[in-house]
Amino acid sequence: xxxxxxxxxxxxxxxxxxxxxxxxxxxxxxxxxxxxxxxxxxxxxxxxxxxxxxxxxxxxxxxxxxxxxxxxxxxxxxxxxxxxxxxxxxxx
Numbered sequence: 001x002x003x004x005x006x007x008x009x010x011x012x013x014x015x016x017x018x019x020x021x022x023x024x025x026x027x028x029x030x031x032x033x034x035x036x037x038x039x040x041x042x043x044x045x046x047x048x049x050x051x052x053x054x055x056x057x058x059x060x061x062x063x064x065x066x067x068x069x070x071x072x073x074x075x076x077x078x079x080x081x082x083x084x085x086x087x088x089x090x091x092x
Contacts, residue, residue: 004037015044022047023087025055025080030062053087055080 004012015022022045026038038056045052057064057076064073065080 001033001037004034004040012041012044015041016046021087022052023055023083024053025065025083027060027062027064028056028058029060032062053083055083 002011004010024038024041024045026033042054057073057079060073060076061071063069063071065077066072067074067077
């Protein structure tokens with residue numbers, strides 16, 4: 001999870017330059033995402049909705065969207081997939 005680092009070329013430093021809509025989908029509990037990542041991204045994502053969307057479903061763990069995983073969360077996973085498909089299907 002190298003999206004927020006202390007390096008000069010950290011991807012999170014470019015968030016304010018992105019012109020398209022952003023969708024962030026994180027698990028509520030995720031050992032792969034350090035605690036500082038989401039707050040730092042939120043701080044840098046200052047654009048109003050609907051330009052930036054956040055999802056962090058209660059009770060979800062890393063990999064909650066994938067039915068073949070033990071941590072699959074059917075309701076949260078299907079909502080996430082639906083949002084992603086809606087996101088991708090938008091006209092440009």
